[in-house]
Amino acid sequence: MDHVQQLISGFLDGELSDAQAEQLSAALEADGASVDQLVFQSYIHAQMLEWLGHQSLRRQATPGAYKLPSRAGRPRPGIRQAKSGFRPRMAVAAAVLIVAGVISLAYYLATRPTVVGQLTQATGPRWARSEPAISVGSLLEDGQDLALEQGTALITLVSGAQLWLEGPTSLRLVSPKEVHLHDGQIAAKVPTTARGFTVTSPLARFIDLGTEFTLKLEAEKSFELHVFEGLVELRLDERFGNSAQQPVRVAEVRALTFAVESGEVAVKQFEEGKQMPF
């Protein structure tokens, strides 16, 4: 293992001793390739923090924890300083409000949850306790859990993918191109722009390759997949051993079923009536 790689890895984890930090600094000054390595590794480190640490970081993020230090003392070229006592109070108040507004906007942009979609239709919906309450037109955020106890609902994601939910169904919106289905029945219609749209579940991961499909999941027991158009790639969870080694591609007008009991994917008779009315 390259010593510089080890130093960079330790640096990313904040676990370098002073002596090791000096070694890393010297290595960076001596060799541009080490700078490239550091830049690349620090980028993927930040990206993994963004993806994998998103939830825990958001929990920690409270407005009180972020305070900008005073910017007093910073040179402000081009702005002539008014003499004390001459500045009207209203102007000072307005300046304070503008700065506060800009800081609030920046804080909001830096920490706000990302909108991933919108509830665009619902028929006879009853949602499990949801905070905030959702109704047609509500914007939906990444990490948001939805539990539709009864009725149907249509969600349009920012990626262009549309999801029908048929209650009882519960899922989490992970990103504009990913949802995690806990339990229930959904249908997805995915335009080519959202190719790669993924439904994860406790049993398997379903990767859309430009298609329309329905998925009925009974948590920890079974699922049933109907593909109406295009192609879906199915990867069983690792715990299902050999069956999980190879992804299965399911073409249109095909249906598959899987039961934890058997541990095997089986072909099922395609039922056109399972198609949802997009």
Add this chain to the structure above:
Amino acid sequence: MQPEQAEQFAALWTAAQPTIAGFIRTLVPDYLQADEVLQRVAVTLVRKYDQYDPQRPFGAWAIGVAKYEVLYYRRERATDKHLFGDDIVEQIAGRYEVLAEDVDPIREALRHCLEQLKGRSKRVIDLRYRQGFKSQAIAEEMALSSGAVRMLLCRVRETLRRCIENCVGRDDRYTASG
């Protein structure tokens, strides 16, 4: 800033934010201080957004702005010990500006490569990033020494780098080193 501009800015910022955060965290290792600088950068970008040329990649422009914020922040804390000198900061910023021009293939490759991780490699990444554990805590979870955990993390990062290299092509300037 007009509402339409604010929406454009929000979209560009959301996409570029991990890259800018990576740049800042490289130079400001303390997590809270790095977040403070990230917010300063966001404020400055909002203020300067009317100067942004949409023909240029937003990420590269934002890194240029972030570099000055980092340098200013370091000067504010002149008594603190800084790991890297200003010339190294310039080099890192220059590389990040190039990286920021086209991160999508690397990001997609990383997503794919993370899915390929199995066993201990997957576990150590989960504990480090999902749980936010340090080496000592990971060592206790995995019944390893903390030195072995540091070595494992380093190996997995190298595995990811090689995997990304295979995905995006060996001639890429950042993935070909090492």
